[in-house]
Amino acid sequence: MSAPSSTSTVPSAGAPGGRRRLARGALAAAAIAYVALLLLLPLIGIVVRAFEPGLSIVGDTLSRPEVTHAFLLTAIITLITIVVTTFFGLVVAWVLVRQRFIGRSFLNAVVDLPFALSPVTVGLAAVLLFGTGGWLTDFFMARGIQVLFALPSMILVTTFICIPFTIREVVPVLEEFGLDEEDAARTLGASIWQTFRMVTLPNIRWALLYGIALTTARAIGEIGAVLIVSGTIAGLTETATIYIFTALEERLVAQAHVVALVLALTSILVLVAIEWLHRRNEKARSNA
Numbered sequence: 001m002s003a004p005s006s007t008s009t010v011p012s013a014g015a016p017g018g019r020r021r022l023a024r025g026a027l028a029a030a031a032i033a034y035v036a037l038l039l040l041l042p043l044i045g046i047v048v049r050a051f052e053p054g055l056s057i058v059g060d061t062l063s064r065p066e067v068t069h070a071f072l073l074t075a076i077i078t079l080i081t082i083v084v085t086t087f088f089g090l091v092v093a094w095v096l097v098r099q100r101f102i103g104r105s106f107l108n109a110v111v112d113l114p115f116a117l118s119p120v121t122v123g124l125a126a127v128l129l130f131g132t133g134g135w136l137t138d139f140f141m142a143r144g145i146q147v148l149f150a151l152p153s154m155i156l157v158t159t160f161i162c163i164p165f166t167i168r169e170v171v172p173v174l175e176e177f178g179l180d181e182e183d184a185a186r187t188l189g190a191s192i193w194q195t196f197r198m199v200t201l202p203n204i205r206w207a208l209l210y211g212i213a214l215t216t217a218r219a220i221g222e223i224g225a226v227l228i229v230s231g232t233i234a235g236l237t238e239t240a241t242i243y244i245f246t247a248l249e250e251r252l253v254a255q256a257h258v259v260a261l262v263l264a265l266t267s268i269l270v271l272v273a274i275e276w277l278h279r280r281n282e283k284a285r286s287n288a
Helices: 016-051 056-062 065-098 104-111 119-130 137-141 151-177 180-187 192-221 224-230 240-249 253-287
Strands: none
Touching (some): 016 056, 016 253, 056 065, 065 104, 065 151, 065 253, 104 151, 119 137, 119 224, 151 192, 151 224, 192 240, 192 253, 224 240, 240 253
């Protein structure tokens, strides 16, 4: 009787396991190429163009009064947007998940409206409401409040565009952990506020922080709607993104890239900080 062949146990090159490894490698390579080409390469290009005239361009750009004011205005709009969208985002998310009422599906669809609308459309809608002959112009003018071509309209359109981020981050988490813990807290005599602070908020805090991070990145980068309602008044209604737009028109390319780099780094640092805190918290919990 002949001995069994020693090669019969060696997997062939076309074995299912080999094909799966090849497929995983191809997917990983495609993901890396996507990130490199569409995310990292543009950022590298901005860095190169920003520092092309030399390192001194950074100090010269950031010391300009119009740039300082643009960053300050962007910070004010972003901060107010975060506060408003966080509060109302939590309220809307809680209502969508915990309440059942007529029109709930409609409200759930309306929440995504800012994703579907162009920012330019949002800006034009604000002009229709608050511009010359607008539906609400007389009401605010009679009270000495200028909305259009001023800070209120810029905050309004930015807030509208950023509304969905917190809601869409929090809703799935609220659905996931359910009602058991909240019901137990209320059974033990906790008030609605105590239940939210001690039970609900700890369960949704990371989703909430991710929503805030996305809101921050979107708010500081908004230009379409803000450009229409601001009037682009230098030193008054010029945000950082609008400064980039006007600087490119005036052929101040290096200055525009420096400001763009600052905005990009701010968004990246916010996202990285939240991810680092999340991982650190998960590691601490696993070691406990």
